[in-house]
Every structure is written in C-alpha cells, then in structure tokens.
Amino acid sequence: xxxxxxxxxxxxxxxxxxxxxxxxxxxxxxxxxxxxxxxxxxxxxxxxxxxxxxxxxxxxxxxxxxxxxxxxxxxxxxxxxxxxxxxxxxxxxxxxxxxxxxxxxxxxxxxxxxxxxxxxxxxxxxxxxxxxxxxxxxxxxxxxxxxxxxxxxxxxxxxxxxxxxxxxxxxxxxxxxxxxxxxxxxxxxxxxxxxxxxxxxxxxxxxxxxxxxxxxxxxxxxxxxxxxxxxxxxxxxxxxxxxxxxxxxxxxxxxxxxxxxxxxxxxxxxxxxxxxxxxxxxxxxxxxxxxxxxxxxxxxxxxxxxxxxxxxxxxxxxxxxxxxxxxxxxxxxxxxxxxxxxxxxxxxxxxxxxxxxxxxxxxxxxxxxxxxxxxxxxxxxxxxxxxxxxxxxxxxxxxxxxxxxxxxxxxxxxxxxxxxxxxxxxxxxxxxxxxxxxxxxxxxxxxxxxxxxxxxxxxxxx
Numbered sequence: 001x002x003x004x005x006x007x008x009x010x011x012x013x014x015x016x017x018x019x020x021x022x023x024x025x026x027x028x029x030x031x032x033x034x035x036x037x038x039x040x041x042x043x044x045x046x047x048x049x050x051x052x053x054x055x056x057x058x059x060x061x062x063x064x065x066x067x068x069x070x071x072x073x074x075x076x077x078x079x080x081x082x083x084x085x086x087x088x089x090x091x092x093x094x095x096x097x098x099x100x101x102x103x104x105x106x107x108x109x110x111x112x113x114x115x116x117x118x119x120x121x122x123x124x125x126x127x128x129x130x131x132x133x134x135x136x137x138x139x140x141x142x143x144x145x146x147x148x149x150x151x152x153x154x155x156x157x158x159x160x161x162x163x164x165x166x167x168x169x170x171x172x173x174x175x176x177x178x179x180x181x182x183x184x185x186x187x188x189x190x191x192x193x194x195x196x197x198x199x200x201x202x203x204x205x206x207x208x209x210x211x212x213x214x215x216x217x218x219x220x221x222x223x224x225x226x227x228x229x230x231x232x233x234x235x236x237x238x239x240x241x242x243x244x245x246x247x248x249x250x251x252x253x254x255x256x257x258x259x260x261x262x263x264x265x266x267x268x269x270x271x272x273x274x275x276x277x278x279x280x281x282x283x284x285x286x287x288x289x290x291x292x293x294x295x296x297x298x299x300x301x302x303x304x305x306x307x308x309x310x311x312x313x314x315x316x317x318x319x320x321x322x323x324x325x326x327x328x329x330x331x332x333x334x335x336x337x338x339x340x341x342x343x344x345x346x347x348x349x350x351x352x353x354x355x356x357x358x359x360x361x362x363x364x365x366x367x368x369x370x371x372x373x374x375x376x377x378x379x380x381x382x383x384x385x386x387x388x389x390x391x392x393x394x395x396x397x398x399x400x401x402x403x404x405x406x407x408x409x410x411x412x413x414x415x416x417x418x419x420x421x422x423x424x425x426x427x428x429x430x431x432x433x434x435x436x437x438x439x440x441x442x443x444x445x446x447x448x449x450x451x452x453x454x455x456x457x458x459x460x461x462x
Contacts, residue, residue: 001137006030009126009140011118011282014043015326016313017146018101020333022108027338032112032138033105034128036147042101044148044315045323048168051097053191055090056171057355060198064231064357067198071394081199084174114138120287123307144333145289145297145305146313147282149275149321154183157243162251164244165270167192177201177268181253183241184272185212187354190224192270193233194356204234204264206241206255213354217366219381220415223399224360227417236264244269277316292318301344302336303329320350351429353422358384358398361425364413364432367403376406380461384418387454395419400458402428402438409437420451427452438462 007029010017021033040047059081066079105113116128116136125139151166153159165173167188180196182189185207197203205212205228212235213221225235239257246252251269255262277295284291290306292298296318303311311333314326328348335341354360370377384390384398398418405412414428431440442459446452 001135003125003137003139004032006032006112006138006140008032008142008144009034009138010144010146011126012036012043012146012148012278012314012316013041013101013105014146014148014314015045015323016330016333017144018043018105019327019330020144020146020313021105023330023334023338025108030112031109032114032140033109034114034116034118034126034138036115036117038115038131039098041098041105043146043326045326046097046101047094048171050323052090052094052171053167053195054355055093056086057191057195057357059086059089060195061357063200064198081176083176083199086199087172087174090171117281119281119283120289121283123287123289123310142309142311142337143287144311144313145282145316146326147278147316149277149315151271152274152276153271154273156241159244159271162244162246162269164251165268167270167272170268170270173268177266179204179266180268180270181206181251181264181266182270182272184270184274185209185235185237186214186272186274189270189272190228191355192272194228194231197228197231197233202234202266203232204236204266206239206253206264207235207237208240210238212237213360215366216360216362216415217368217401220360220362220366220399220401220417223417224354224356227358227397228356236262275315275321277318279316294318299345301346303332303345319345320352322350322352325350349429349433351425353425355422358395358417358419359421360415360417361421362413362415363425363429364411365403366413366415367401370403370412375412377412378404378406378462380404380458382454382458382461384454386457387418387451389449389451389453390419392449393419400454402458402462404438404459404462409439410435411438411441418451418454424452424455427455 008024008031010021010033013035021031024031063079069076116130118126118128128136179202182205193203193205211221239255242254244253250265252265279295288307297312299312299317313329315321319325332343335343351363380402382400385396390396401415403413411432438459441455
C-alpha cells in the first residue's frame with residue numbers, strides 16, 4: 001500500500017485541530033486533517049456540546065419568561081413547548097455552523113481534509129479507514145491528536161439493558177419526558193435539569209456527593225441548588241445508584257442514600273457523570289504514546305506527549321474541558337512551532353460558565369482553595385438583588401463573591417451567580433491577568449445601569 005507523506009497530520013477537527021490545520025498550511029506546511037465523521041466537522045462543541053445545548057437553553061429561557069410574563073405586567077397564555085420544533089431549531093443552528101466550518105476547512109485543505117477513522121501504525125504513521133472502507137496510510141514529521149471526549153457511562157448493573165440517554169442523544173428527543181431522572185449533579189446535568197424543567201418535565205437530579213458542583217464553595221453550590229429547587233427541580237444527594245431496570249415504559253432505579261433504600265421511577269434516564277477520552281481506537285501503543293489510567297494523554301507545558309513530535313490538544317490531554325482551552329492549546333502550539341515563541345500552559349487563568357439561568361461564572365481560586373494554598377484572604381459577597389440593573393430587569397436571583405489577597409490586594413478568585421455572569425467575569429479576569437488591585441473594580445467608572453456595575457458594589461464590600 002502506498003504511503004502518503006505530509007509535513008503535519010492533525011487527527012480530529014475540534015477547536016484546536018480545525019484552527020491549527022489551516023495555520024500550518026499558511027505556514028507552508030503540507031498538512032492533512034483527519035476527521036472521523038462528516039457530521040462532526042468543526043468538532044464536538046458545535047455539533048454535540050456547547051452550541052446545541054445553549055441553543056436549547058435559549059428556548060427554555062423563552063418558555064420561562066412567557067410563563068412568568070405577568071410579573072412584568074404582560075399577560076399571556078400559558079406557553080406550549082413543542083420539543084420537536086425546539087430540536088429542529090437546534091439542528092438548524094448546528095448545521096449552519098458545521099457548513100461554515102466545512103467551507104473554511106475545505107478552502108484551506110482541499111483534498112487533504114480526510115473523513116475517516118485514524119489509528120497509529122508507528123510514531124510517524126497512521127492508518128485511516130474511510131466510510132467507504134478504503135484504507136489509506138499517512139505519514140508525517142509531526143502529528144497532533146485532537147480527538148476529544150465522549151459521554152462517560154458508569155458500570156451500573158442493568159443500565160445497558162434498561163436503556164438511557166446521554167448529553168448527545170437527549171438533544172434528539174422530540175417528545176417531552178414526563179419525568180426525567182438525571183445521574184450527575186455537575187455542569188452537564190444541571191444545564192439539562194433546568195432546561196427540561198422549564199420545558200415542562202418533572203426532573204430529579206441524583207448526586208453521589210452531599211453537594212452539587214463539587215468544585216465550588218458550599219455557599220455558591222447551595223445558592224445554585226436553591227434556585228433550581230425554586231423552579232421545581234428535585235435533588236437526591238449523597239446517593240449511590242445500585243442498579244437499574246425497565247418496567248413497562250418506566251425506568252426504575254435502586255438507590256441507597258443515608259442508609260435508606262430508595263426506589264425511584266421515571267420515564268427517562270439521562271446519564272451525565274462526566275466525559276471519557278476518545279483514545280481507545282487510536283492504537284497509541286503502536287506509537288509509544290502513554291495514556292493515564294483513565295485514557296487521557298499526559299502532556300508537558302508545551303502540550304507535547306512523551307513521544308517527541310506528537311502533541312495532544314484539547315479535552316484529550318486532561319486539561320480543563322472547555323472550548324476556550326482548546327483554542328488556547330492551538331495558540332500555544334502555533335506560537336512555539338510557527339511563530340518562534342515560547343508559550344506555555346502554565347499559570348493559565350481559566351474562566352468557566354455554567355449556563356443555567358442565572359448563569360454561574362467563575363475564575364481563579366475558590367475560597368476553600370485559597371485557604372488551602374495558605375493565602376491570607378478577604379472575602380466579599382453581594383446579593384444580586386442589590387444591583388440596580390438586576391432589579392429593573394426582574395433578574396434579582398443570585399450571589400456574587402470575590403476572594404482577595406489581603407497582602408497584595410490582588411483578586412485571587414471570583415464567582416458570579418447572576419444574570420449575564422458569563423459576560424461580567426471577563427472584566428474580573430482582565431484585572432486579574434493585569435495583576436491590578438481589586439480597587440480598580442471598586443472605584444472604576446462603570447456604566448449605569450448595567451450588571452457589570454455590580455462589580456463596584458461587590459468590591460466595595462472589602
């Protein structure tokens with residue numbers, strides 16, 4: 001079989017891969033991008049994750065606003081949610097983004113955009129099997145792995161036989177669940193919990209720990225849980241699921257919680273307990289690339305694996321699983337391999353946002369983490385209802401919290417549970433990156449009335 005030779009091969013077209021491949025071409029490198037499916041052009045974010053979920057979140061917010069419109073002096077009929085039309089809108093948004101990505105990649109790569117499943121033959125060579133069953137052998141000086149993750153399915157007795165939904169398949173439902181049970185109380189589970197509750201389903205969230213959002217401070221997690229409970233989301237925490245079975249049209253779970261045996265029955269079950277790396281089909285052993293116990297690929301500060309000339313980018317390298325981190329992974333590689341720079345993944349200040357309503361955005365250290373690291377800290381808290389714009393818009397739910405180094409005045413971390421928090425957190429992040437004092441936000445002249453003006457009020461609490 002003839003070997004096709006390239007300077008660079010990118011395996012997987014997620015945010016890092018799809019951005020890196022055209023940049024390599026622009027730098028004069030003969031580059032191939034291998035993507036396993038034409039329906040995944042552009043990567044997981046636009047096809048099965050960020051973009052489709054936030055599109056559906058927007059539909060849920062509209063339903064919620066209409067249902068509560070009388071608060072604003074606007075009386076309407078009770079909304080009817082047509083889930084099939086919600087899904088069709090989601091598909092339209094995804095298709096538009098996918099077509100745009102396909103156009104951009106085809107323009108940059110031409111015939112070197114290859115649809116097929118890749119596996120390593122050795123550290124410089126991969127085998128690609130196309131959907132038509134054709135096998136191609138590609139070899140390159142450098143290879144970049146960007147194959148992402150998939151839903152993690154726990155080894156729960158009876159789960160496979162019972163049937164379940166994942167974060168991907170639930171977005172193809174066209175009939176509203178009567179009672180949606182969600183395994184997992186993290187970001188994915190909570191977004192779907194509020195979404196389907198607002199669509200009209202009964203929703204029960206099951207969490208293994210005593211606290212939802214285990215990476216957050218307890219006061220923030222409790223505030224989120226309280227908000228969701230006020231909307232009718234039910235929680236069963238500190239619970240262990242022992243088994244699952246299908247009885248007629250219902251799913252029944254056997255659960256142990258606080259030494260009590262509980263039987264919970266629902267119409268649909270969503271498994272949202274995390275993400276697993278897509279490395280099992282890559283035959284990494286043939287290349288000598290090391291995986292950790294969970295299947296993720298360890299990398300150094302420049303994102304290179306244990307094998308020189310092979311990099312791992314995005315979710316696959318066990319960094320924070322955010323699209324903006326995948327984009328920054330691209331920046332690191334581009335800087336170091338194309339631009340002659342020395343960028344590193346060390347000390348990245350990484351913001352995050354949970355897209356419930358109101359949003360929960362966070363950057364830097366939590367209060368607990370700052371204390372564990374030995375900082376002398378000052379903590380400020382502000383109820384979202386204190387912000388004038390929150391009152392005018394009727395979006396008064398939530399809590400803002402900031403952690404500051406007592407000695408330097410630098411902001412160590414910030415959590416914002418409020419309307420437009422995902423936009424506001426960037427302002428805090430820029431002050432932190434510039435290593436300026438918190439007083440910049442305390443005393444800054446911020447537009448009135450805006451949600452960002454709430455940062456004046458928050459940092460005045462110190």
